[in-house]
Amino acid sequence: MPPDLHQAPWRKTSRSGGGNANCVEVAPVADSAAAVRDSKNPNGPGLLFAPNTFHAFVNTIKTGRLDLS
Numbered sequence: 001m002p003p004d005l006h007q008a009p010w011r012k013t014s015r016s017g018g019g020n021a022n023c024v025e026v027a028p029v030a031d032s033a034a035a036v037r038d039s040k041n042p043n044g045p046g047l048l049f050a051p052n053t054f055h056a057f058v059n060t061i062k063t064g065r066l067d068l069s
Helices: 051-062
Strands: 024-029 033-038 047-048
Touching: 033 051, 047 051
Parallel strands: none
Antiparallel strands: 024 033, 033 047
16 A cells, blocks of 8 residues: 655755746655655645665756756
8 A cells, every 4th residue: 555645744856946836845755765746736646766766766857868848
């Protein structure tokens, strides 16, 4: 059963855009996962990542390989 993310300690990432645009939040989930969600939709779905997968995801974002421009 997936964890309940409603009580997770969400925080906005430092790379999110100003205002409410392009805001991503992250939260630790126990010792074994990290969660990511769209801050504009806090009751919507969250993505769960194992620690090594989360680090790979963050590194991919930092290199710009997911930029849509």
